[in-house]
Amino acid sequence: MILIHCPYCDEKRPEIEFVNAGQAHISRPLDPSSQTDEEWEAYLFIRANPRGRHHERWRHVYGCGRFFNAVRDTVTDKFETTYKAGEPRR
Amino acid sequence: MTRFSAFSLFAKALSGHQDWPEQWPDAAPKPAYDAIIVGGGGHGLGAAYYLAKKYGITNVAVLEKGWIGGGNTGRNTTIIRSNYLYDESAHLYDHAVKLWDGLSQELNYNIMYSKRGVMMLAHNVHDVQSLQRHINANRLNGVDNEWLTPEQAKAYCPPLNIAPDARHPVLGAALQRRGGTARHDSVAWGYARAAAALGVDIIQNCAVTGIRRGADGAVEGVETTRGYIASKRVGVSAAGNSSVIMQMADLDFPLESYPLQALVSEPIKPTFPCVVMSNTVHAYMSQSDKGELVIGAGTDQYVSYSQRGALHIVEHTLAAICEIFPIYRRMRMLRTWGGIVDVTPDRSPILGKTPVKGLYVNCGWGTGGFKATPGAGDLLAYTMAKDEPHKINAPFNLDRFRNGRLIDEAAAAAVAH
Numbered sequence: 132m133i134l135i136h137c138p139y140c141d142e143k144r145p146e147i148e149f150v151n152a153g154q155a156h157i158s159r160p161l162d163p164s165s166q167t168d169e170e171w172e173a174y175l176f177i178r179a180n181p182r183g184r185h186h187e188r189w190r191h192v193y194g195c196g197r198f199f200n201a202v203r204d205t206v207t208d209k210f211e212t213t214y215k216a217g218e219p220r221r
Numbered sequence: 222m223t224r225f226s227a228f229s230l231f232a233k234a235l236s237g238h239q240d241w242p243e244q245w246p247d248a249a250p251k252p253a254y255d256a257i258i259v260g261g262g263g264h265g266l267g268a269a270y271y272l273a274k275k276y277g278i279t280n281v282a283v284l285e286k287g288w289i290g291g292g293n294t295g296r297n298t299t300i301i302r303s304n305y306l307y308d309e310s311a312h313l314y315d316h317a318v319k320l321w322d323g324l325s326q327e328l329n330y331n332i333m334y335s336k337r338g339v340m341m342l343a344h345n346v347h348d349v350q351s352l353q354r355h356i357n358a359n360r361l362n363g364v365d366n367e368w369l370t371p372e373q374a375k376a377y378c379p380p381l382n383i384a385p386d387a388r389h390p391v392l393g394a395a396l397q398r399r400g401g402t403a404r405h406d407s408v409a410w411g412y413a414r415a416a417a418a419l420g421v422d423i424i425q426n427c428a429v430t431g432i433r434r435g436a437d438g439a440v441e442g443v444e445t446t447r448g449y450i451a452s453k454r455v456g457v458s459a460a461g462n463s464s465v466i467m468q469m470a471d472l473d474f475p476l477e478s479y480p481l482q483a484l485v486s487e488p489i490k491p492t493f494p495c496v497v498m499s500n501t502v503h504a505y506m507s508q509s510d511k512g513e514l515v516i517g518a519g520t521d522q523y524v525s526y527s528q529r530g531a532l533h534i535v536e537h538t539l540a541a542i543c544e545i546f547p548i549y550r551r552m553r554m555l556r557t558w559g560g561i562v563d564v565t566p567d568r569s570p571i572l573g574k575t576p577v578k579g580l581y582v583n584c585g586w587g588t589g590g591f592k593a594t595p596g597a598g599d600l601l602a603y604t605m606a607k608d609e610p611h612k613i614n615a616p617f618n619l620d621r622f623r624n625g626r627l628i629d630e631a632a633a634a635a636v637a638h
Contacts (some may be wrong), residue, residue: 132531147533151522153477168623176475176566176622180464182526205478205525 133208137191138199138215144191152188154178155200156220182206186220189213222418225329244410245417248424253451254282256605257443258458259429259466261285262294263405264583264590265458266412266423267598268605270328273419275599276606281421282452283413284445286428290409293460296560297591298483298517300496300507302339302400304359304366309616309628310569311362316613317596318399324595330411332403333510339400340369340378342499342545343393352395359397369394378495380546388544389502402496402507408594432469432580440470440579456581456605458597461526461561463584470577474584475622476563479520481588482530484557486549488512497545504541514549516542520562520588530559562588568631572600572617573610581605582619 132146160166160174179185185205190198202211202221212221223229223242233241256272258265261283273279283289301321303314325332343349352368359366371383374394383391413423424447431444432455442451459466461478493508505517518538521530535557543550565571565585570593572583583601586593600614610618621627 132533146531154524172475172623173473177473178475178477180474180477180524182462182465185524187523203523206527208523208525208527 133210135189135201135210136213137194137197138213139195139197140191144194148191148193149189150192152190152198155186155188184211188216222414225331244414245423248282248417248422250282250284250424250427250445250447250450251422253442254422255280255452256454256456257281257450257452258283258456258601259443260292260458260460261289261409261413261423261425262292262458262460263290263408263412263594264294264460264586264597264601265456266290266409266416267595268456268458268583268601269421269423269598270412270416270419271599271602272606273416273421276602278606279420281416282450283416283421283423284427284429284443284450285423285425286446288425289413289423290406293560293562293590294405294409294594296483296558297405298505298507298515299402299405299509299591300339300400300498300505300517301334301403301592302397302496303364303592304339304341304355304395304397304400305630306355306358307628307630308362310630311359311364312613313570313596313617314593315362315364316600317593320595320599321403324411328411328415330407330414332407332411334401334403335510336399336401337507338377338396338398338495340374340495340497341395342374342389342391342497342501343395344389344391344499344501346392348501349392352393356395364397365399366395366397369396378493378497380493380548381497382545382547389499389541400496402509404510405591412598429466429469432466434470434577438577440577453579454581454605455579456583456601458583458601460584460586460590461563463563463582467575467582470575470580472575472577474571474619475566476585477524478526478561478563479523480525480527480530480559481520481562482518482534482557482559484516484518484535485509485513485555486516486552487555489514489552492548499541499545502541502545504538504545506542506546513555514552518557520564526561528559528561530557562586562590564588566622566631567627567629569628570597570617571619572597572614573604573619574608575619
């Protein structure tokens with residue numbers, strides 16, 4: 132089990148308090164009707180899935196309940212940093 | 222290649238089985254091949270074998286970054302079944318089950334395919350309705366599947382707890398009698414040996430580090446840790462690392478890689494006659510010929526290439542196993558491990574051509590690739606040889622994520638593959 136630092140609670144808590152919410156910094160199209168099929172495919176289905184540095188969202192569901200972003204290495208599972216939603220990509 | 226037979230076993234027994242020759246050579250890469258398979262698991266080795274055997278392309282190399290069968294082929298729970306809901310999936314997985322039949326004879330290698338039956342438990346009304354729908358859909362597709370009452374399920378698998386006050390009550394079960402298990406390492410070794418005998422080079426410790434393309438964008442060869450190897454046909458069968466390989470050809474894939482865990486108990490005498498799966502509480506189990514209980518746990522929730530999973534995932538599965546099979550409560554677990562599974566958004570594989578000419582892909586099998594090993598190998602070989610997909614794998618193309626023709630087994634099928 133990994134330990135995750137929640138930037139809102141400012142505490143390192145066990146993974147079972149959190150749910151992973153997938154890749155971070157994917158924004159919903161502002162004008163859906165103007166999107167091409169390729170753009171919809173990229174938004175809905177294409178994911179980075181890197182071997183190494185990965186930006187992802189977590190939700191502290193059994194704590195403060197808030198979403199935040201994290202940078203984690205997918206080979207070592209070590210967190211580089213976590214930061215509040217809305218803050219720029221690190 | 223020395224053929225295995227009762228006579229050759231007897232003859233070698235006279236010398237204490239000490240002088241068996243190597244079963245296939247440890248090949249070094251040649252400068253060029255007619256076809257290259259990236260990934261020396263069961264799927265990749267199977268593809269190489271069928272390319273040589275059925276489609277006449279024998280100048281083939283299988284490139285494996287570690288040792289053959291050391292990835293998910295050696296890490297799965299060896300379950301074989303084809304009771305998938307949708308027509309496309311039923312045809313795809315049943316193609317594999319038909320090839321499993323007789324594979325030991327074809328390869329002259331005992332892969333220990335045991336049709337001991339795969340039983341899926343229903344614990345609530347929704348499970349009953351869902352499994353019965355599966356049974357009907359399967360039968361319409363020529364896939365055997367039948368409904369068992371709790372008493373019939375108990376008779377088929379005596380360790381099962383069907384008491385009405387059980388934590389996970391059993392309301393019935395779906396049984397596919399043709400389902401079962403096979404010895405996973407033997408599948409890799411059998412395909413490697415048979416492919417090498419037909420002229421295929423099995424090259425281990427050879428990681429692909431780049432894909433070289435010509436001015437027209439078509440594949441010209443691959444860069445590896447053992448030098449450049451030219452080939453106009455490259456098939457990628459790299460499971461959890463498929464996204465990484467596809468990035469080398471500038472292709473973004475709809476895949477995410479997760480650790481999936483399995484574990485085995487200490488070996489005991491035969492007590493468990495079949496495979497039992499419970500998707501609702503996420504536990505599945507069988508007993509190997511060595512005597513270990515082989516248990517499949519779930520995936521971790523985050524993308525990872527670490528090949529290990531978290532203990533709480535295992536704990537969750539074992540809690541369910543202890544409730545469903547109380548006789549195993551005092552068993553000790555011997556080993557746990559993880560493999561990296563590449564999961565698509567619709568939980569169906571991607572098997573066919575890619576937008577890059579000469580580059581073919583077999584990926585996205587997620588948590589359930591082992592059962593499809595011979596079928597996936599055969600269909601990847603067909604697609605590479607003909608430069609077009611077989612009608613069985615045509616629906617499993619990459620375009621479905623753009624045109625919306627998903628094969629959505631995620632919501633409707635047995636989730637614990």
